[in-house]
Amino acid sequence: MDPIDTLINARWIIPIEPVGRVLEFHSVAIQAGRILAVGPTSELSGRFAAREIVDRTDHVLLPGFVNAHTHAAMTLLRGAAESASFERWLRTQVWPLEHRWIDAEYVRDGTELAIADMLTSGTTCFGDMHLYPEVVAQTVSAAQMRACVGLPVIEESTSWAESAGECLEKGLKLHDDYRDDPLVTTCLSPYASWALGDETLIRVRRAADELELPMSMHVNESADEVVAEGERTIARLDRLGLLSPLLAAVHMIHLDDVDLDACANAGISVVHCPQSNLKLGNGVSPVARFKARDMNIAVGTNGAASNNDLSMLDELRTAALLARGIPSAHVTIEAHEWLRFATLNGARALGLGEVIGSLTPGKWADLCCIDLKRAHTQPVYDPAAQIVFAASRDQVSDVWVAGRALLSSSRLTRLDLEDVLERAQRWRERISKA
Numbered sequence: 001m002d003p004i005d006t007l008i009n010a011r012w013i014i015p016i017e018p019v020g021r022v023l024e025f026h027s028v029a030i031q032a033g034r035i036l037a038v039g040p041t042s043e044l045s046g047r048f049a050a051r052e053i054v055d056r057t058d059h060v061l062l063p064g065f066v067n068a069h070t071h072a073a074m075t076l077l078r079g080a081a082e083s084a085s086f087e088r089w090l091r092t093q094v095w096p097l098e099h100r101w102i103d104a105e106y107v108r109d110g111t112e113l114a115i116a117d118m119l120t121s122g123t124t125c126f127g128d129m130h131l132y133p134e135v136v137a138q139t140v141s142a143a144q145m146r147a148c149v150g151l152p153v154i155e156e157s158t159s160w161a162e163s164a165g166e167c168l169e170k171g172l173k174l175h176d177d178y179r180d181d182p183l184v185t186t187c188l189s190p191y192a193s194w195a196l197g198d199e200t201l202i203r204v205r206r207a208a209d210e211l212e213l214p215m216s217m218h219v220n221e222s223a224d225e226v227v228a229e230g231e232r233t234i235a236r237l238d239r240l241g242l243l244s245p246l247l248a249a250v251h252m253i254h255l256d257d258v259d260l261d262a263c264a265n266a267g268i269s270v271v272h273c274p275q276s277n278l279k280l281g282n283g284v285s286p287v288a289r290f291k292a293r294d295m296n297i298a299v300g301t302n303g304a305a306s307n308n309d310l311s312m313l314d315e316l317r318t319a320a321l322l323a324r325g326i327p328s329a330h331v332t333i334e335a336h337e338w339l340r341f342a343t344l345n346g347a348r349a350l351g352l353g354e355v356i357g358s359l360t361p362g363k364w365a366d367l368c369c370i371d372l373k374r375a376h377t378q379p380v381y382d383p384a385a386q387i388v389f390a391a392s393r394d395q396v397s398d399v400w401v402a403g404r405a406l407l408s409s410s411r412l413t414r415l416d417l418e419d420v421l422e423r424a425q426r427w428r429e430r431i432s433k434a
């Protein structure tokens, strides 16, 4: 028998590729952090001598969720900015608070709290957008989670960089520092079209093209940003060359058919963040129309200041129910497709589609295991439907990233949760006293 690191035996496995497939009484063999084989438990247990065998007899095993858009450090503002108006929330609550408090320590403590929130709800990889990306990268590395760390680009001076030029300079150095890292990758994160001049956007696009770096950007989140100086935002991004397969456009709520066709023809990804969009009163992204155009749809939570949790299970249920409640004549989205959006499509949006997002031999063993033996998730006809429409985050029992168990029997293995929570509490005291 071949020696391997880990063999996980599960009642059900949803490999995501091919879509819609459910494997019963199957196992995943892991060696050196990667998936070596997926097959019937009876076969793999005779083929491999595993150093560790994990039996999950009432559970469904699937790729870990990929949260394709968040601002991890904003967990420290969870519940601190509750305006129902997007403009007020952003300009009079969130920006002043972040401006006042942000530094390396804030970003580290907030990102660690976010990692605890995400791992305990089954997320193994997140796409981040925040200042101090080098601190995000260090924190992710220390936690041994996976992230595509956004290299933020904004024109205004901040405590991190004085100009868009300095943002790019510091960001590209960080990209270089993590070039061969197995867990941390980077993407360019121009904040939003309305916040950036033509020259900066062209520089971002050139850097993306040269380095084949993904870009992640807020696009048409509110109705006010659809047209600027007589030009539609999508037309401007097209003119500047930003519409490309490297772009993951986040939110994408307010669009007409011309916008949609331009985006679909360019092969961009979209990141759907329904809970944040609902909470800030920005509307609902036309997901069925993206699907009708065969676009790559991913799912994100956005930051905890507008969600307010980072659970992808929660996000998926909201997304799936909204899509059912706003019927489109020809397009339906089934539970299995939502799971693909939340895993493989998210990975593709972040430039990681070849290495994570499905249980395919050769990919990193980034996995999430959910216990379905609860009153509210039995009996099981289709585990995908149970995950999307019934399961809750406390049913996430295990999470592996690159074969390492970061959550085991619902307990974090590396993060000291007490310490993380204590630091978050201290930030709340400082921020609320100010």
Ligand SMILES: [Zn+2]
Pocket: 069, 070, 071, 129, 218, 250, 302, 303
């Ligand atoms: Zn955002």
